[in-house]
Amino acid sequence: MRTLQTESSEYMNLLRDKNFHILNLISIVSIMSNVLNPAFRAIGDAFQITADQVGLLTTVYSIPMVILSPVVGIIADRIGRRRILGLSALIFGLSAILSVNADTYTILLFSELLRGIGQPGLVIVIIVLIGDFYTDKNRNHVMGINTAIMNAGLAVFPIIGGILAGMSWKYPYFVIFAAIPIALLAFFGLDEPEIKKEQGKILPYIKEALTYYKNGRVIAISSVSFAVYTLLAGCFLVYAAFILEDPSWIGVIFAVMSVFSCIPSVMVEPLIKKLGEENLVRITFVLFAIAFIIGANVTSVLTAMMFSAVFGLGIGIIMPVQMIMLLPLSPDHVRGAFISIQNLMHRLGQAIGPVLFGFMYVRAGLPGVFYAAAAVSVIVFIISLKFLKKGK
Structure with missing residues:
Protein backbone atom coordinates (compact mmCIF):
# COMPACT_ATOMS: atom_id res chain seq x y z
CA MET A 1 0.00 0.00 0.00
CA ARG A 2 1.27 3.44 -0.90
CA THR A 3 1.91 5.53 2.20
CA LEU A 4 2.01 9.27 2.72
CA GLN A 5 5.77 8.95 3.06
CA THR A 6 5.98 7.25 -0.34
CA GLU A 7 3.87 9.96 -1.96
CA SER A 8 6.01 12.64 -0.34
CA SER A 9 9.19 10.94 -1.54
CA GLU A 10 7.90 10.84 -5.12
CA TYR A 11 7.12 14.55 -5.08
CA MET A 12 10.55 15.33 -3.61
CA ASN A 13 12.19 13.33 -6.40
CA LEU A 14 10.27 15.36 -8.95
CA LEU A 15 11.36 18.61 -7.31
CA ARG A 16 14.97 17.49 -7.72
CA ASP A 17 14.45 16.61 -11.39
CA LYS A 18 15.72 19.36 -13.70
CA ASN A 19 13.76 17.96 -16.66
CA PHE A 20 10.53 18.36 -14.69
CA HIS A 21 11.20 22.05 -14.07
CA ILE A 22 12.33 22.78 -17.63
CA LEU A 23 9.25 21.11 -19.08
CA ASN A 24 7.03 23.17 -16.79
CA LEU A 25 8.78 26.37 -17.90
CA ILE A 26 8.30 25.41 -21.54
CA SER A 27 4.63 24.70 -20.79
CA ILE A 28 4.29 28.24 -19.47
CA VAL A 29 5.84 29.51 -22.71
CA SER A 30 3.29 27.50 -24.71
CA ILE A 31 0.40 29.49 -23.23
CA MET A 32 2.04 32.92 -23.24
CA SER A 33 0.00 33.97 -26.25
CA ASN A 34 -2.92 34.45 -23.87
CA VAL A 35 -1.19 37.56 -22.56
CA LEU A 36 -1.96 39.23 -25.90
CA ASN A 37 -5.74 38.82 -25.95
CA PRO A 38 -6.46 41.95 -23.87
CA ALA A 39 -4.18 43.97 -26.18
CA PHE A 40 -6.20 43.36 -29.35
CA ARG A 41 -8.26 46.51 -29.02
CA ALA A 42 -5.16 48.61 -28.36
CA ILE A 43 -3.47 46.99 -31.38
CA GLY A 44 -6.46 47.93 -33.52
CA ASP A 45 -6.24 51.53 -32.36
CA ALA A 46 -2.47 51.71 -32.84
CA PHE A 47 -2.53 50.38 -36.39
CA GLN A 48 -5.92 51.91 -37.24
CA ILE A 49 -7.35 48.58 -38.34
CA THR A 50 -10.84 47.15 -38.03
CA ALA A 51 -11.97 44.39 -35.67
CA ASP A 52 -11.95 41.78 -38.42
CA GLN A 53 -8.38 42.74 -39.29
CA VAL A 54 -7.43 42.29 -35.66
CA GLY A 55 -9.10 38.88 -35.80
CA LEU A 56 -6.93 38.03 -38.78
CA LEU A 57 -3.92 38.13 -36.44
CA THR A 58 -5.33 35.09 -34.65
CA THR A 59 -6.08 33.36 -37.94
CA VAL A 60 -2.55 33.88 -39.23
CA TYR A 61 -1.17 32.63 -35.90
CA SER A 62 -3.33 29.50 -36.14
CA ILE A 63 -2.50 28.50 -39.72
CA PRO A 64 1.00 27.12 -39.00
CA MET A 65 -0.37 25.16 -36.05
CA VAL A 66 -2.81 23.32 -38.30
CA ILE A 67 -0.19 22.66 -40.97
CA LEU A 68 2.71 21.74 -38.68
CA SER A 69 0.87 19.76 -36.01
CA PRO A 70 0.94 16.50 -38.01
CA VAL A 71 4.68 16.75 -38.78
CA VAL A 72 6.34 18.22 -35.67
CA GLY A 73 6.25 14.94 -33.77
CA ILE A 74 7.57 13.08 -36.81
CA ILE A 75 10.55 15.42 -37.00
CA ALA A 76 11.14 15.11 -33.25
CA ASP A 77 11.21 11.32 -33.54
CA ARG A 78 13.85 11.56 -36.24
CA ILE A 79 16.22 14.33 -35.13
CA GLY A 80 15.61 14.53 -31.38
CA ARG A 81 13.09 16.04 -28.98
CA ARG A 82 15.38 18.63 -27.39
CA ARG A 83 16.30 20.28 -30.67
CA ILE A 84 12.70 20.73 -31.74
CA LEU A 85 11.60 21.97 -28.31
CA GLY A 86 14.44 24.47 -27.99
CA LEU A 87 14.09 25.72 -31.55
CA SER A 88 10.33 26.10 -31.20
CA ALA A 89 10.68 28.13 -28.00
CA LEU A 90 13.37 30.28 -29.61
CA ILE A 91 11.22 31.05 -32.67
CA PHE A 92 8.29 31.78 -30.37
CA GLY A 93 10.33 34.28 -28.36
CA LEU A 94 12.04 35.93 -31.32
CA SER A 95 8.66 36.60 -32.91
CA ALA A 96 7.89 39.02 -30.08
CA ILE A 97 10.97 41.09 -30.92
CA LEU A 98 9.61 41.50 -34.43
CA SER A 99 6.16 42.34 -33.05
CA VAL A 100 7.27 45.20 -30.80
CA ASN A 101 9.28 46.68 -33.66
CA ALA A 102 6.48 46.34 -36.21
CA ASP A 103 5.57 49.65 -37.79
CA THR A 104 3.06 48.24 -40.26
CA TYR A 105 0.16 45.83 -40.01
CA THR A 106 1.84 43.52 -42.53
CA ILE A 107 4.93 43.11 -40.35
CA LEU A 108 2.73 42.43 -37.34
CA LEU A 109 0.93 39.72 -39.33
CA PHE A 110 4.27 38.16 -40.24
CA SER A 111 5.34 38.15 -36.59
CA GLU A 112 2.13 36.30 -35.70
CA LEU A 113 2.88 33.75 -38.42
CA LEU A 114 6.36 33.27 -36.96
CA ARG A 115 4.99 32.76 -33.46
CA GLY A 116 2.50 30.25 -34.84
CA ILE A 117 5.39 28.29 -36.37
CA GLY A 118 6.94 27.96 -32.92
CA GLN A 119 3.77 26.91 -31.11
CA PRO A 120 3.18 23.29 -32.28
CA GLY A 121 6.65 22.14 -31.29
CA LEU A 122 6.05 23.35 -27.75
CA VAL A 123 2.69 21.70 -27.18
CA ILE A 124 3.42 18.38 -28.86
CA VAL A 125 6.99 17.76 -27.71
CA ILE A 126 6.19 18.56 -24.07
CA ILE A 127 3.65 15.73 -24.02
CA VAL A 128 6.02 13.40 -25.87
CA LEU A 129 8.82 14.10 -23.38
CA ILE A 130 6.56 13.49 -20.39
CA GLY A 131 5.86 10.11 -21.96
CA ASP A 132 9.58 9.53 -22.53
CA PHE A 133 10.89 10.61 -19.13
CA TYR A 134 8.22 9.28 -16.79
CA THR A 135 6.26 6.09 -16.32
CA ASP A 136 3.16 5.00 -14.44
CA LYS A 137 2.52 6.92 -11.21
CA ASN A 138 5.24 9.51 -11.83
CA ARG A 139 3.78 10.24 -15.25
CA ASN A 140 0.38 10.83 -13.67
CA HIS A 141 1.88 13.21 -11.12
CA VAL A 142 3.83 15.12 -13.75
CA MET A 143 0.90 15.38 -16.16
CA GLY A 144 -1.38 16.61 -13.40
CA ILE A 145 1.07 19.20 -12.09
CA ASN A 146 1.95 20.32 -15.60
CA THR A 147 -1.71 20.81 -16.48
CA ALA A 148 -2.34 22.72 -13.26
CA ILE A 149 0.57 25.05 -13.98
CA MET A 150 -0.74 25.74 -17.46
CA ASN A 151 -4.25 26.35 -16.16
CA ALA A 152 -2.91 28.77 -13.57
CA GLY A 153 -1.09 30.58 -16.36
CA LEU A 154 -4.29 30.77 -18.36
CA ALA A 155 -5.84 32.59 -15.41
CA VAL A 156 -2.92 34.92 -14.78
CA PHE A 157 -1.71 35.88 -18.25
CA PRO A 158 -4.90 37.68 -19.37
CA ILE A 159 -4.79 39.76 -16.19
CA ILE A 160 -1.13 40.65 -16.77
CA GLY A 161 -1.88 41.37 -20.41
CA GLY A 162 -4.75 43.66 -19.51
CA ILE A 163 -2.59 45.69 -17.15
CA LEU A 164 0.26 45.97 -19.65
CA ALA A 165 -2.02 46.71 -22.61
CA GLY A 166 -3.44 49.62 -20.64
CA MET A 167 0.01 51.22 -20.87
CA SER A 168 0.93 50.22 -24.43
CA TRP A 169 -0.07 47.59 -26.97
CA LYS A 170 3.61 46.59 -27.14
CA TYR A 171 4.09 45.77 -23.48
CA PRO A 172 2.31 42.38 -23.43
CA TYR A 173 4.76 41.17 -26.08
CA PHE A 174 7.63 41.75 -23.67
CA VAL A 175 6.31 38.85 -21.59
CA ILE A 176 6.95 36.56 -24.55
CA PHE A 177 10.62 37.61 -24.55
CA ALA A 178 10.99 35.20 -21.62
CA ALA A 179 10.75 32.35 -24.12
CA ILE A 180 14.26 33.13 -25.39
CA PRO A 181 16.25 32.29 -22.22
CA ILE A 182 13.92 29.36 -21.58
CA ALA A 183 14.73 28.10 -25.09
CA LEU A 184 18.43 28.22 -24.26
CA LEU A 185 17.71 26.35 -21.05
CA ALA A 186 15.98 23.65 -23.08
CA PHE A 187 18.87 23.45 -25.55
CA PHE A 188 21.58 23.14 -22.92
CA GLY A 189 19.83 21.87 -19.80
CA LEU A 190 17.23 19.35 -20.92
CA ASP A 191 18.23 15.71 -21.27
CA GLU A 192 17.67 13.96 -24.58
CA PRO A 193 15.68 10.77 -23.95
CA GLU A 194 17.57 7.56 -24.62
CA ILE A 195 15.36 6.22 -27.35
CA LYS A 196 15.99 4.89 -30.80
CA LYS A 197 15.70 7.75 -33.29
CA GLU A 198 13.82 6.91 -36.43
CA GLN A 199 16.13 7.01 -39.45
CA GLY A 200 14.26 4.75 -41.84
Whole structure:
Protein backbone atom coordinates (compact mmCIF):
# COMPACT_ATOMS: atom_id res chain seq x y z
CA MET A 1 0.00 0.00 0.00
CA ARG A 2 1.27 3.44 -0.90
CA THR A 3 1.91 5.53 2.20
CA LEU A 4 2.01 9.27 2.72
CA GLN A 5 5.77 8.95 3.06
CA THR A 6 5.98 7.25 -0.34
CA GLU A 7 3.87 9.96 -1.96
CA SER A 8 6.01 12.64 -0.34
CA SER A 9 9.19 10.94 -1.54
CA GLU A 10 7.90 10.84 -5.12
CA TYR A 11 7.12 14.55 -5.08
CA MET A 12 10.55 15.33 -3.61
CA ASN A 13 12.19 13.33 -6.40
CA LEU A 14 10.27 15.36 -8.95
CA LEU A 15 11.36 18.61 -7.31
CA ARG A 16 14.97 17.49 -7.72
CA ASP A 17 14.45 16.61 -11.39
CA LYS A 18 15.72 19.36 -13.70
CA ASN A 19 13.76 17.96 -16.66
CA PHE A 20 10.53 18.36 -14.69
CA HIS A 21 11.20 22.05 -14.07
CA ILE A 22 12.33 22.78 -17.63
CA LEU A 23 9.25 21.11 -19.08
CA ASN A 24 7.03 23.17 -16.79
CA LEU A 25 8.78 26.37 -17.90
CA ILE A 26 8.30 25.41 -21.54
CA SER A 27 4.63 24.70 -20.79
CA ILE A 28 4.29 28.24 -19.47
CA VAL A 29 5.84 29.51 -22.71
CA SER A 30 3.29 27.50 -24.71
CA ILE A 31 0.40 29.49 -23.23
CA MET A 32 2.04 32.92 -23.24
CA SER A 33 0.00 33.97 -26.25
CA ASN A 34 -2.92 34.45 -23.87
CA VAL A 35 -1.19 37.56 -22.56
CA LEU A 36 -1.96 39.23 -25.90
CA ASN A 37 -5.74 38.82 -25.95
CA PRO A 38 -6.46 41.95 -23.87
CA ALA A 39 -4.18 43.97 -26.18
CA PHE A 40 -6.20 43.36 -29.35
CA ARG A 41 -8.26 46.51 -29.02
CA ALA A 42 -5.16 48.61 -28.36
CA ILE A 43 -3.47 46.99 -31.38
CA GLY A 44 -6.46 47.93 -33.52
CA ASP A 45 -6.24 51.53 -32.36
CA ALA A 46 -2.47 51.71 -32.84
CA PHE A 47 -2.53 50.38 -36.39
CA GLN A 48 -5.92 51.91 -37.24
CA ILE A 49 -7.35 48.58 -38.34
CA THR A 50 -10.84 47.15 -38.03
CA ALA A 51 -11.97 44.39 -35.67
CA ASP A 52 -11.95 41.78 -38.42
CA GLN A 53 -8.38 42.74 -39.29
CA VAL A 54 -7.43 42.29 -35.66
CA GLY A 55 -9.10 38.88 -35.80
CA LEU A 56 -6.93 38.03 -38.78
CA LEU A 57 -3.92 38.13 -36.44
CA THR A 58 -5.33 35.09 -34.65
CA THR A 59 -6.08 33.36 -37.94
CA VAL A 60 -2.55 33.88 -39.23
CA TYR A 61 -1.17 32.63 -35.90
CA SER A 62 -3.33 29.50 -36.14
CA ILE A 63 -2.50 28.50 -39.72
CA PRO A 64 1.00 27.12 -39.00
CA MET A 65 -0.37 25.16 -36.05
CA VAL A 66 -2.81 23.32 -38.30
CA ILE A 67 -0.19 22.66 -40.97
CA LEU A 68 2.71 21.74 -38.68
CA SER A 69 0.87 19.76 -36.01
CA PRO A 70 0.94 16.50 -38.01
CA VAL A 71 4.68 16.75 -38.78
CA VAL A 72 6.34 18.22 -35.67
CA GLY A 73 6.25 14.94 -33.77
CA ILE A 74 7.57 13.08 -36.81
CA ILE A 75 10.55 15.42 -37.00
CA ALA A 76 11.14 15.11 -33.25
CA ASP A 77 11.21 11.32 -33.54
CA ARG A 78 13.85 11.56 -36.24
CA ILE A 79 16.22 14.33 -35.13
CA GLY A 80 15.61 14.53 -31.38
CA ARG A 81 13.09 16.04 -28.98
CA ARG A 82 15.38 18.63 -27.39
CA ARG A 83 16.30 20.28 -30.67
CA ILE A 84 12.70 20.73 -31.74
CA LEU A 85 11.60 21.97 -28.31
CA GLY A 86 14.44 24.47 -27.99
CA LEU A 87 14.09 25.72 -31.55
CA SER A 88 10.33 26.10 -31.20
CA ALA A 89 10.68 28.13 -28.00
CA LEU A 90 13.37 30.28 -29.61
CA ILE A 91 11.22 31.05 -32.67
CA PHE A 92 8.29 31.78 -30.37
CA GLY A 93 10.33 34.28 -28.36
CA LEU A 94 12.04 35.93 -31.32
CA SER A 95 8.66 36.60 -32.91
CA ALA A 96 7.89 39.02 -30.08
CA ILE A 97 10.97 41.09 -30.92
CA LEU A 98 9.61 41.50 -34.43
CA SER A 99 6.16 42.34 -33.05
CA VAL A 100 7.27 45.20 -30.80
CA ASN A 101 9.28 46.68 -33.66
CA ALA A 102 6.48 46.34 -36.21
CA ASP A 103 5.57 49.65 -37.79
CA THR A 104 3.06 48.24 -40.26
CA TYR A 105 0.16 45.83 -40.01
CA THR A 106 1.84 43.52 -42.53
CA ILE A 107 4.93 43.11 -40.35
CA LEU A 108 2.73 42.43 -37.34
CA LEU A 109 0.93 39.72 -39.33
CA PHE A 110 4.27 38.16 -40.24
CA SER A 111 5.34 38.15 -36.59
CA GLU A 112 2.13 36.30 -35.70
CA LEU A 113 2.88 33.75 -38.42
CA LEU A 114 6.36 33.27 -36.96
CA ARG A 115 4.99 32.76 -33.46
CA GLY A 116 2.50 30.25 -34.84
CA ILE A 117 5.39 28.29 -36.37
CA GLY A 118 6.94 27.96 -32.92
CA GLN A 119 3.77 26.91 -31.11
CA PRO A 120 3.18 23.29 -32.28
CA GLY A 121 6.65 22.14 -31.29
CA LEU A 122 6.05 23.35 -27.75
CA VAL A 123 2.69 21.70 -27.18
CA ILE A 124 3.42 18.38 -28.86
CA VAL A 125 6.99 17.76 -27.71
CA ILE A 126 6.19 18.56 -24.07
CA ILE A 127 3.65 15.73 -24.02
CA VAL A 128 6.02 13.40 -25.87
CA LEU A 129 8.82 14.10 -23.38
CA ILE A 130 6.56 13.49 -20.39
CA GLY A 131 5.86 10.11 -21.96
CA ASP A 132 9.58 9.53 -22.53
CA PHE A 133 10.89 10.61 -19.13
CA TYR A 134 8.22 9.28 -16.79
CA THR A 135 6.26 6.09 -16.32
CA ASP A 136 3.16 5.00 -14.44
CA LYS A 137 2.52 6.92 -11.21
CA ASN A 138 5.24 9.51 -11.83
CA ARG A 139 3.78 10.24 -15.25
CA ASN A 140 0.38 10.83 -13.67
CA HIS A 141 1.88 13.21 -11.12
CA VAL A 142 3.83 15.12 -13.75
CA MET A 143 0.90 15.38 -16.16
CA GLY A 144 -1.38 16.61 -13.40
CA ILE A 145 1.07 19.20 -12.09
CA ASN A 146 1.95 20.32 -15.60
CA THR A 147 -1.71 20.81 -16.48
CA ALA A 148 -2.34 22.72 -13.26
CA ILE A 149 0.57 25.05 -13.98
CA MET A 150 -0.74 25.74 -17.46
CA ASN A 151 -4.25 26.35 -16.16
CA ALA A 152 -2.91 28.77 -13.57
CA GLY A 153 -1.09 30.58 -16.36
CA LEU A 154 -4.29 30.77 -18.36
CA ALA A 155 -5.84 32.59 -15.41
CA VAL A 156 -2.92 34.92 -14.78
CA PHE A 157 -1.71 35.88 -18.25
CA PRO A 158 -4.90 37.68 -19.37
CA ILE A 159 -4.79 39.76 -16.19
CA ILE A 160 -1.13 40.65 -16.77
CA GLY A 161 -1.88 41.37 -20.41
CA GLY A 162 -4.75 43.66 -19.51
CA ILE A 163 -2.59 45.69 -17.15
CA LEU A 164 0.26 45.97 -19.65
CA ALA A 165 -2.02 46.71 -22.61
CA GLY A 166 -3.44 49.62 -20.64
CA MET A 167 0.01 51.22 -20.87
CA SER A 168 0.93 50.22 -24.43
CA TRP A 169 -0.07 47.59 -26.97
CA LYS A 170 3.61 46.59 -27.14
CA TYR A 171 4.09 45.77 -23.48
CA PRO A 172 2.31 42.38 -23.43
CA TYR A 173 4.76 41.17 -26.08
CA PHE A 174 7.63 41.75 -23.67
CA VAL A 175 6.31 38.85 -21.59
CA ILE A 176 6.95 36.56 -24.55
CA PHE A 177 10.62 37.61 -24.55
CA ALA A 178 10.99 35.20 -21.62
CA ALA A 179 10.75 32.35 -24.12
CA ILE A 180 14.26 33.13 -25.39
CA PRO A 181 16.25 32.29 -22.22
CA ILE A 182 13.92 29.36 -21.58
CA ALA A 183 14.73 28.10 -25.09
CA LEU A 184 18.43 28.22 -24.26
CA LEU A 185 17.71 26.35 -21.05
CA ALA A 186 15.98 23.65 -23.08
CA PHE A 187 18.87 23.45 -25.55
CA PHE A 188 21.58 23.14 -22.92
CA GLY A 189 19.83 21.87 -19.80
CA LEU A 190 17.23 19.35 -20.92
CA ASP A 191 18.23 15.71 -21.27
CA GLU A 192 17.67 13.96 -24.58
CA PRO A 193 15.68 10.77 -23.95
CA GLU A 194 17.57 7.56 -24.62
CA ILE A 195 15.36 6.22 -27.35
CA LYS A 196 15.99 4.89 -30.80
CA LYS A 197 15.70 7.75 -33.29
CA GLU A 198 13.82 6.91 -36.43
CA GLN A 199 16.13 7.01 -39.45
CA GLY A 200 14.26 4.75 -41.84
CA LYS A 201 11.96 5.65 -44.67
CA ILE A 202 9.25 8.07 -43.71
CA LEU A 203 6.24 6.25 -45.17
CA PRO A 204 6.64 2.95 -43.26
CA TYR A 205 7.27 4.97 -40.11
CA ILE A 206 4.05 6.96 -40.53
CA LYS A 207 2.16 3.76 -41.31
CA GLU A 208 3.46 2.24 -38.09
CA ALA A 209 2.31 5.25 -36.07
CA LEU A 210 -1.11 5.08 -37.71
CA THR A 211 -1.48 1.38 -36.91
CA TYR A 212 -1.81 2.28 -33.24
CA TYR A 213 -4.91 4.29 -34.14
CA LYS A 214 -6.61 1.04 -35.08
CA ASN A 215 -6.70 0.23 -31.37
CA GLY A 216 -10.26 0.66 -30.09
CA ARG A 217 -9.07 2.36 -26.91
CA VAL A 218 -7.03 4.89 -28.90
CA ILE A 219 -10.03 5.63 -31.11
CA ALA A 220 -12.24 6.12 -28.06
CA ILE A 221 -9.77 8.44 -26.31
CA SER A 222 -9.20 10.42 -29.52
CA SER A 223 -12.94 10.82 -29.95
CA VAL A 224 -13.22 12.08 -26.39
CA SER A 225 -10.42 14.58 -27.05
CA PHE A 226 -12.16 15.78 -30.20
CA ALA A 227 -15.38 16.30 -28.24
CA VAL A 228 -13.57 18.16 -25.45
CA TYR A 229 -11.94 20.63 -27.82
CA THR A 230 -15.17 21.05 -29.78
CA LEU A 231 -16.97 22.05 -26.58
CA LEU A 232 -14.10 24.14 -25.23
CA ALA A 233 -13.23 26.11 -28.36
CA GLY A 234 -16.63 26.08 -29.98
CA CYS A 235 -18.82 26.86 -27.00
CA PHE A 236 -17.15 27.96 -23.79
CA LEU A 237 -14.31 30.14 -25.11
CA VAL A 238 -16.63 31.91 -27.55
CA TYR A 239 -19.99 32.22 -25.83
CA ALA A 240 -18.99 32.58 -22.18
CA ALA A 241 -18.08 36.15 -23.12
CA PHE A 242 -21.75 36.86 -23.92
CA ILE A 243 -23.48 35.56 -20.81
CA LEU A 244 -23.18 38.86 -18.92
CA GLU A 245 -24.01 42.30 -20.21
CA ASP A 246 -21.18 43.95 -18.29
CA PRO A 247 -17.97 43.24 -20.28
CA SER A 248 -15.76 44.01 -17.27
CA TRP A 249 -16.66 40.59 -15.85
CA ILE A 250 -15.50 38.63 -18.90
CA GLY A 251 -11.91 38.27 -17.71
CA VAL A 252 -13.11 37.18 -14.28
CA ILE A 253 -15.34 34.48 -15.77
CA PHE A 254 -12.44 33.01 -17.72
CA ALA A 255 -10.13 33.30 -14.72
CA VAL A 256 -12.61 31.38 -12.55
CA MET A 257 -12.59 28.53 -15.06
CA SER A 258 -8.80 28.39 -15.07
CA VAL A 259 -8.50 28.54 -11.29
CA PHE A 260 -11.03 25.77 -10.70
CA SER A 261 -9.40 23.61 -13.36
CA CYS A 262 -6.22 23.59 -11.28
CA ILE A 263 -7.91 21.78 -8.38
CA PRO A 264 -8.49 18.35 -9.96
CA SER A 265 -5.35 18.61 -12.10
CA VAL A 266 -3.03 18.55 -9.09
CA MET A 267 -5.09 15.72 -7.59
CA VAL A 268 -5.21 13.60 -10.73
CA GLU A 269 -3.11 10.70 -9.41
CA PRO A 270 -5.24 10.05 -6.29
CA LEU A 271 -8.39 10.61 -8.36
CA ILE A 272 -7.28 7.96 -10.86
CA LYS A 273 -6.41 5.61 -8.02
CA LYS A 274 -9.81 6.13 -6.39
CA LEU A 275 -12.15 6.32 -9.38
CA GLY A 276 -10.27 5.05 -12.42
CA GLU A 277 -9.45 6.84 -15.66
CA GLU A 278 -12.60 5.80 -17.50
CA ASN A 279 -14.91 6.98 -14.74
CA LEU A 280 -13.10 10.31 -14.60
CA VAL A 281 -13.80 10.78 -18.31
CA ARG A 282 -17.49 10.13 -17.66
CA ILE A 283 -17.54 12.47 -14.67
CA THR A 284 -16.04 15.15 -16.91
CA PHE A 285 -18.94 15.05 -19.33
CA VAL A 286 -21.47 15.02 -16.50
CA LEU A 287 -19.80 18.19 -15.20
CA PHE A 288 -19.84 19.67 -18.70
CA ALA A 289 -23.56 18.96 -19.07
CA ILE A 290 -24.32 20.55 -15.69
CA ALA A 291 -22.15 23.55 -16.52
CA PHE A 292 -23.81 24.20 -19.87
CA ILE A 293 -27.29 23.91 -18.38
CA ILE A 294 -26.26 26.51 -15.81
CA GLY A 295 -24.82 28.61 -18.65
CA ALA A 296 -28.14 28.54 -20.47
CA ASN A 297 -29.83 29.95 -17.38
CA VAL A 298 -27.35 32.56 -16.15
CA THR A 299 -29.13 35.43 -14.42
CA SER A 300 -26.34 36.97 -12.35
CA VAL A 301 -22.60 37.17 -11.85
CA LEU A 302 -22.88 34.40 -9.27
CA THR A 303 -24.52 31.93 -11.65
CA ALA A 304 -22.03 32.90 -14.35
CA MET A 305 -19.21 32.04 -11.97
CA MET A 306 -20.92 28.75 -11.10
CA PHE A 307 -21.08 27.93 -14.81
CA SER A 308 -17.39 28.73 -15.24
CA ALA A 309 -16.31 26.90 -12.08
CA VAL A 310 -18.14 23.65 -12.91
CA PHE A 311 -16.81 23.69 -16.46
CA GLY A 312 -13.33 24.36 -15.08
CA LEU A 313 -13.53 21.31 -12.83
CA GLY A 314 -14.32 19.18 -15.87
CA ILE A 315 -11.46 20.65 -17.88
CA GLY A 316 -9.09 20.12 -14.96
CA ILE A 317 -9.95 16.43 -14.93
CA ILE A 318 -10.01 15.64 -18.63
CA MET A 319 -6.90 17.48 -19.82
CA PRO A 320 -4.37 15.39 -17.89
CA VAL A 321 -6.44 12.19 -17.87
CA GLN A 322 -6.81 11.93 -21.64
CA MET A 323 -3.05 12.15 -22.13
CA ILE A 324 -2.32 9.80 -19.23
CA MET A 325 -4.57 7.26 -20.94
CA LEU A 326 -3.03 7.80 -24.36
CA LEU A 327 0.72 7.92 -23.71
CA PRO A 328 1.22 4.24 -22.79
CA LEU A 329 -0.46 3.14 -26.02
CA SER A 330 2.45 3.96 -28.33
CA PRO A 331 6.12 2.91 -28.29
CA ASP A 332 8.86 5.48 -27.75
CA HIS A 333 10.22 5.54 -31.30
CA VAL A 334 6.92 6.68 -32.88
CA ARG A 335 5.49 8.61 -29.94
CA GLY A 336 6.12 11.96 -31.60
CA ALA A 337 4.09 11.04 -34.66
CA PHE A 338 1.45 9.40 -32.48
CA ILE A 339 0.95 12.56 -30.39
CA SER A 340 1.03 14.73 -33.53
CA ILE A 341 -1.94 12.82 -34.89
CA GLN A 342 -3.70 13.30 -31.57
CA ASN A 343 -2.93 17.01 -31.64
CA LEU A 344 -4.49 17.18 -35.09
CA MET A 345 -7.71 15.84 -33.52
CA HIS A 346 -7.58 18.76 -31.09
CA ARG A 347 -7.16 21.23 -33.94
CA LEU A 348 -10.07 19.68 -35.82
CA GLY A 349 -12.25 20.07 -32.74
CA GLN A 350 -11.16 23.69 -32.44
CA ALA A 351 -12.03 24.27 -36.09
CA ILE A 352 -15.37 22.47 -36.16
CA GLY A 353 -16.64 23.62 -32.76
CA PRO A 354 -17.14 27.30 -33.63
CA VAL A 355 -18.94 26.37 -36.85
CA LEU A 356 -21.23 23.88 -35.10
CA PHE A 357 -22.19 26.17 -32.25
CA GLY A 358 -22.27 29.21 -34.50
CA PHE A 359 -25.01 27.45 -36.45
CA MET A 360 -26.87 26.79 -33.20
CA TYR A 361 -26.48 30.43 -32.16
CA VAL A 362 -28.09 31.64 -35.38
CA ARG A 363 -30.94 29.15 -35.02
CA ALA A 364 -31.59 29.14 -31.28
CA GLY A 365 -29.72 32.02 -29.68
CA LEU A 366 -27.37 31.87 -26.69
CA PRO A 367 -29.45 29.47 -24.54
CA GLY A 368 -29.71 27.14 -27.54
CA VAL A 369 -25.92 27.05 -27.82
CA PHE A 370 -25.52 25.95 -24.22
CA TYR A 371 -28.34 23.42 -24.35
CA ALA A 372 -26.79 21.96 -27.51
CA ALA A 373 -23.43 21.72 -25.73
CA ALA A 374 -25.13 20.00 -22.80
CA ALA A 375 -26.75 17.54 -25.21
CA VAL A 376 -23.38 16.79 -26.83
CA SER A 377 -21.90 16.20 -23.38
CA VAL A 378 -24.67 13.75 -22.48
CA ILE A 379 -24.23 11.91 -25.79
CA VAL A 380 -20.48 11.56 -25.25
CA PHE A 381 -21.13 10.34 -21.71
CA ILE A 382 -23.50 7.64 -22.99
CA ILE A 383 -21.08 6.61 -25.73
CA SER A 384 -18.25 6.39 -23.19
CA LEU A 385 -20.27 3.89 -21.16
CA LYS A 386 -20.39 1.62 -24.19
CA PHE A 387 -17.02 2.06 -25.85
CA LEU A 388 -14.53 3.33 -23.27
CA LYS A 389 -13.57 0.18 -21.42
CA LYS A 390 -10.74 -0.28 -18.97
CA GLY A 391 -7.55 -1.39 -20.66
CA LYS A 392 -9.22 -1.95 -24.04
